[in-house]
Amino acid sequence: MPNPWPPTDAPLDMTNTVRIAPSILSADFARLGEEVRAIEAAGADWVHFDVMDNHYVPNLTIGPLVCEAIRPHVGIPIDVHLMVEPVDALIPMFAKAGANIITFHPEASRHVHRTLQLIRDQGCQAGVVLNPATPLECLDHVMDQLDVILLMSVNPGFGGQQFIPSTLAKLRQVRSRIDQHVADGGQPITLEVDGGVKTDNIAQIVAAGVDVCVAGSAVFGAPDPDGGYCGVIQALKQAGK
Numbered sequence: 001m002p003n004p005w006p007p008t009d010a011p012l013d014m015t016n017t018v019r020i021a022p023s024i025l026s027a028d029f030a031r032l033g034e035e036v037r038a039i040e041a042a043g044a045d046w047v048h049f050d051v052m053d054n055h056y057v058p059n060l061t062i063g064p065l066v067c068e069a070i071r072p073h074v075g076i077p078i079d080v081h082l083m084v085e086p087v088d089a090l091i092p093m094f095a096k097a098g099a100n101i102i103t104f105h106p107e108a109s110r111h112v113h114r115t116l117q118l119i120r121d122q123g124c125q126a127g128v129v130l131n132p133a134t135p136l137e138c139l140d141h142v143m144d145q146l147d148v149i150l151l152m153s154v155n156p157g158f159g160g161q162q163f164i165p166s167t168l169a170k171l172r173q174v175r176s177r178i179d180q181h182v183a184d185g186g187q188p189i190t191l192e193v194d195g196g197v198k199t200d201n202i203a204q205i206v207a208a209g210v211d212v213c214v215a216g217s218a219v220f221g222a223p224d225p226d227g228g229y230c231g232v233i234q235a236l237k238q239a240g241k
């Protein structure tokens, strides 16, 4: 049964800590089931699933079959980040494979509004992903259609890159757009950031108004002695308080 996760309206969890979405791009692909079970056991909030097509971005990763394979191993939401062009054909496939959240880059869709509608029609939460150079104006006419706004804090395509500092100002601007939207009676929208998030910069990222931080190399590059990820995930949440 796909999409077992009931969508939440709450931008922060009950303990008021930032939510962490480990990117399995940096996991051991030969042991993906174990890896996703380990991050959930360590307190991860979402599984971040990076889909790259060697066309929209110069790298090639994983598709719906892998999403379907990991789905029974975790109860937390699977957050599918599509770095593909074109976008639409993959959406029903990922929804069927158990995705809960699907985000895409607006430059990669001819009809952004239609793509957002398609994601929601499939029972998933929908979001757009803004690259470091993508202006915020692309949000102007789709705020009502969004469950998530994901800001890239690196250029998409690879894990392990450095956080781009100008993202902080952009995050603050999106936070105030979301807050204004909600104050005007709009639906809640989760603000997510992706790229270069570490224990030593997460505090300032959270202070800029983020709800969910993707972290790939920071999590999978710092296993506990037993191979789990409790230490690093709790350290990220603690530093982000």
Ligand code: DX5
Binding pocket: 023, 025, 026, 048, 050, 081, 154, 155, 156, 157, 158, 159, 160, 161, 194, 195, 196, 197, 214, 215, 216, 217, 218
């Ligand atoms: C980059 C991906 C990111 C990336 C994050 O295109 O979207 O999710 O894996 O990795 P780190 O946390 O290592 O920057």
Ligand code: ZN
Binding pocket: 023, 048, 049, 050, 081, 194, 214
């Ligand atoms: Zn990503």
